[in-house]
Amino acid sequence: MEIFNTIANGLRDWLMGSLGFSATATEIITTAVWTLVAILFVMINLIILVWMERKLAAYFQLRRGPNRLGPAGFLQFPVDIVKVLGKEDIIPANADRFIFKIASTCAFITSLTAFAVIPFSEGVALLQNLNIGIFYFIAVGSTATLSLLMGGWSSNNKYSLLGGMRTVAQMISYEIPMVFSLLGVVMIAGSLNLTDIVNAQKNTWFVIPQLIAFIVFFIAATAELNRGPFDLAEGEQELVAGYMTEYSGIRWAIYMIAEYGNLVASSAIISIMFLGGWNAPFGLTFIPPFLWLMLKIYLVIFVFMWIRWTLPRIRIDHLMHFGWKFLIPVSLANILVTGIGVYVYRMITL
Amino acid sequence: MNFMFWLIAIITLGSALMMVMNKNIFHSALFMVVTFLGVAAVYLMLYADFMAAVQVLVYAGAITIFIVFGIMLTQRGNMKETNLFSNHAALAGIVSLALVVINAVMVVSTNWPKTGAEPPQETVGSIAELMLTKYVVPFEVAAILLLVALIGAVIIAKEVKKTS
Numbered sequence: 220m221e222i223f224n225t226i227a228n229g230l231r232d233w234l235m236g237s238l239g240f241s242a243t244a245t246e247i248i249t250t251a252v253w254t255l256v257a258i259l260f261v262m263i264n265l266i267i268l269v270w271m272e273r274k275l276a277a278y279f280q281l282r283r284g285p286n287r288l289g290p291a292g293f294l295q296f297p298v299d300i301v302k303v304l305g306k307e308d309i310i311p312a313n314a315d316r317f318i319f320k321i322a323s324t325c326a327f328i329t330s331l332t333a334f335a336v337i338p339f340s341e342g343v344a345l346l347q348n349l350n351i352g353i354f355y356f357i358a359v360g361s362t363a364t365l366s367l368l369m370g371g372w373s374s375n376n377k378y379s380l381l382g383g384m385r386t387v388a389q390m391i392s393y394e395i396p397m398v399f400s401l402l403g404v405v406m407i408a409g410s411l412n413l414t415d416i417v418n419a420q421k422n423t424w425f426v427i428p429q430l431i432a433f434i435v436f437f438i439a440a441t442a443e444l445n446r447g448p449f450d451l452a453e454g455e456q457e458l459v460a461g462y463m464t465e466y467s468g469i470r471w472a473i474y475m476i477a478e479y480g481n482l483v484a485s486s487a488i489i490s491i492m493f494l495g496g497w498n499a500p501f502g503l504t505f506i507p508p509f510l511w512l513m514l515k516i517y518l519v520i521f522v523f524m525w526i527r528w529t530l531p532r533i534r535i536d537h538l539m540h541f542g543w544k545f546l547i548p549v550s551l552a553n554i555l556v557t558g559i560g561v562y563v564y565r566m567i568t569l
Numbered sequence: 570m571n572f573m574f575w576l577i578a579i580i581t582l583g584s585a586l587m588m589v590m591n592k593n594i595f596h597s598a599l600f601m602v603v604t605f606l607g608v609a610a611v612y613l614m615l616y617a618d619f620m621a622a623v624q625v626l627v628y629a630g631a632i633t634i635f636i637v638f639g640i641m642l643t644q645r646g647n648m649k650e651t652n653l654f655s656n657h658a659a660l661a662g663i664v665s666l667a668l669v670v671i672n673a674v675m676v677v678s679t680n681w682p683k684t685g686a687e688p689p690q691e692t693v694g695s696i697a698e699l700m701l702t703k704y705v706v707p708f709e710v711a712a713i714l715l716l717v718a719l720i721g722a723v724i725i726a727k728e729v730k731k732t733s
Contacts, residue, residue: 243572243573315595318595318596318599349618350618350691350692351618351619351622354619354622354626354693355622357622357626358622358623358626358630359625361625361626361629361630361631362602362625362629362630364630364634365599365602365629365630365633365634365637368634368637368638368641369599372595372637372641380641383641384638384641384642387637387638391631391634411693
């Protein structure tokens with residue numbers, strides 16, 4: 220993965236040296252190129268993930284899934300993209316037109332900004348020296364709710380509005396245990412920097428000392444991503460499709476891209492915080508670090524999909540009770556135990 | 570850097586103005602998010618990365634969402650005239666003018682400390698250390714205040730029944 224940094228530095232040298240740009244302009248152009256790479260990364264993952272989700276859903280339900288176009292139906296999704304692009308862009312008559320139009324794009328932007336801090340291997344990230352890496356991820360993630368709410372509100376539709384409100388209630392409730400569960404890892408690693416956190420896991424992955432935090436984070440992330448069994452925001456039986464009921468064509472597709480982008484980002488954070496990031500297990504270092512991280516990300520995504528297509532959706536009040544009365548106390552207790560543990564460990568070793 | 574500052578300043582102040590002037594209260598709330606993000610960008614330009622993230626998390630992430638939530642729960646059929654102007658333009662003008670003048674005087678008269686030192690690479694550690702040593706009492710008082718507010722909110726929501 221050194222190649223990425225080599226390319227970035229080469230680009231910087233070329234812009235500043237041969238073309239004579241100023242430092243600021245060079246920085247802006249390099250960041251733009253990185254952003255394009257991030258978008259490309261999300262898109263490539265999207266193609267794989269949609270295919271994977273359809274195939275896995277089918278296998279879990281004893282069906283075959285898409286199998287006509289391309290090998291094992293792999294080309295079904297590219298064809299779907301063409302179909303979506305050709306569809307009419309319907310905006311409801313009484314919708315708040317401007318907000319309706321920008322809502323899905325906002326969702327995509329917030330999902331994309333999370334990728335800025337994710338290190339794909341040693342030093343390969345857009346903001347690699349950001350000392351508050353994980354905190355940035357949480358802060359950016361907290362604004363994602365708003366774009367869903369914008370979509371739900373601007374559609375001027377009862378189902379959309381109810382879906383939007385459920386999204387907010389659910390995401391606010393589950394954000395708290397999510398942040399608290401990450402604190403345990405931060406306390407052990409002693410840093411908010413994602414690269415430092417991965418380097419702290421050279422010997423032991425944090426999933427072992429922080430198993431409770433891992434489980435709490437996984438559940439909270441499922442709720443944050445609006446995936447089953449917590450996909451109440453778009454519960455089909457009661458809310459048609461939640462906040463995106465009125466969306467069609469390309470704007471709907473952008474919402475879906477944002478959703479899968481969030482899935483990849485959250486899985487990457489789980490892999491980095493708990494599963495050792497790009498560190499190779501059992502000394503299998505011949506596989507490059509980047510591939511290890513991708514392997515872990517896809518393993519986590521597989522579990523997300525497994526849970527989604529296996530468990531039935533739970534009820535909204537059960538969801539709230541579970542979040543506030545179980546996950547938050549558990550994650551708080553985890554912080555306390557971790558704090559005592561870190562203190563005792565320091566007393567013994569120092 | 571100067572260009573970026575002016576860009577951020579114009580966006581922040583412009584959206585703050587739009588927030589006040591807009592007739593639709595939902596649009597006002599969204600402009601408020603832009604203002605908060607602009608303030609976060611100003612923090613970033615001052616090398617206060619932790620403050621910027623807190624600004625995004627607390628203001629853009631939490632506070633506006635509660636405001637928007639409140640707006641949505643009181644939705645009307647027509648949102649056109651939901652953010653009205655009051656009739657006390659003259660009074661408000663005087664108060665605003667006084668506030669601006671006082672702020673300007675304070676800013677000009679304060680002797681801002683200037684050092685040629687490099688901005689710190691990491692702010693989180695020093696903030697934490699100050700908060701848990703020198704400013705531990707205000708920190709705890711703020712925590713207790715929030716706890717009181719939390720319990721109050723629960724009591725208001727649950728409507729404690731009178732025991733006969």
